[in-house]
Amino acid sequence: MGVSERKEREKEQKRSLMLEAAEALILEKGLDNLNMTEVAERAEVSKGSLYQYFESKKDLVLGICDKATGLLTKEIQKVLTEDKPGIELVHMIGATFMTFVTQHPEYFRAMRFHDNIKETSDLEGSTFLDSCSTNMQSSFTCMVRAIQIGMQDGSINPSYDPKELALILWATSHGMVSMAYQHQNTQHFNLLSELGINLNSLFENFMKVIGCGIATDKQKTNYDSQSFFETNGKN
């Protein structure tokens, strides 16, 4: 009899509902103002019930982060299936990351929270922590792969260590994405608009700098990187 299977499924559904409630609240009021009682209300369950599905508030946010990194990783992995020169793949991975964050700020918030947790906390076990790490690791591996492809097909300068380069691209992309996030979600983050710069142009120039820095000579002028924002008209 499939009772336990059904229960498992239902449990997962409810968990998912709670996550959605939390996501909505984060979107509305910010991660800092997230309140477990409110999450419970929004999800139409009691507080106690909420705590049967998540060990703690941390765990809840980590649950969102798990979902987020899972989605992001899937999208990045999809990029790798394309038959393009490596340097193009690197560009696409960056653009994927960028689009993901601008479209799902609440997910990015959860991802930053995850970083925070690992820094401060005593790391009392959360099921989600490991899963998050695995997801991130996968994304990173994709970046390494893209670089290796690029070195093989002659579009990326092979004098770098692929993993080290991947780390640099990861970190710098993170910085760019983080700025884009602030631009969109922070009051009084005037920098971009003050300077009359738009995100699209900024990102493309970022890729140009990086591209120029990692390309082989023969490739150097070749990536005129079309706008990744052309489909979603953000400011």
Place this chain on the structure above:
Amino acid sequence: MGVSERKEREKEQKRSLMLEAAEALILEKGLDNLNMTEVAERAEVSKGSLYQYFESKKDLVLGICDKATGLLTKEIQKVLTEDKPGIELVHMIGATFMTFVTQHPEYFRAMRFHDNIKETSDLEGSTFLDSCSTNMQSSFTCMVRAIQIGMQDGSINPSYDPKELALILWATSHGMVSMAYQHQNTQHFNLLSELGINLNSLFENFMKVIGCGIATDKQKTNYDSQSFFETNGKN
């Protein structure tokens, strides 16, 4: 009569003492576990007294951030006084940022907190908020200046918009610094050590990629960027 001046001075001193107490506690137990009662105890004042010097916990951390950004800005401004090619100055600014964060993790924590605040909060006035923004703005301006110098002296490719390029360098540096911070301050941030990469090499390669991306052709091979870590032997 210099009574009010003396009082002002004393007040500033006490405020400074409280800030130091808070910094120490952040260093010991992390920003998330910072506790106003403890800060008061550590500073040997009562809670009420603490709240006469800082409107709120946020305000206190913003006070640290103000101090931090002030120090960082001063160091970056000092770089600009050196008589070096622009691209070298850019490198030095990056290195200054890096060193600052590795040596003062608690300050970096406060700076990230500042970013957070601006994102979520209702921005109930804190004296420090404006000052922080001004400091950051100054640092950013230094980066723009370094780039302009580089474009003038022919070490940086003048086809970029200086401000846009500064923004890119700012954001990417932030990403790199953030990774360095995590490497030093996060349990289970295994990435670097797992890959057998050290911070020094990573940063220099970052500067190499960037340098290669923004240099003029004649400059391209020229910056063999000596190690910025050579004075402080971190892992």
Place this chain on the structure above:
DNA sequence: CCATTATTGTGACTACCGGTCATTTTTTGA
């Protein structure tokens, strides 16, 4: 030097939130 007033310091107290648990309600299997 004292009396009055202004300033600064104090810690008990409140409000709020994360997390718990004894109890109730629902589901399960016979």
Place this chain on the structure above:
DNA sequence: TCAAAAAATGACCGGTAGTCACAATAATGG
């Protein structure tokens, strides 16, 4: 139909940010 298991509930607890009535101290003026 019923007893046992599982899930849901919300009153409750502990801890912490922030307040406030009062106490101590310092400045002022005669």
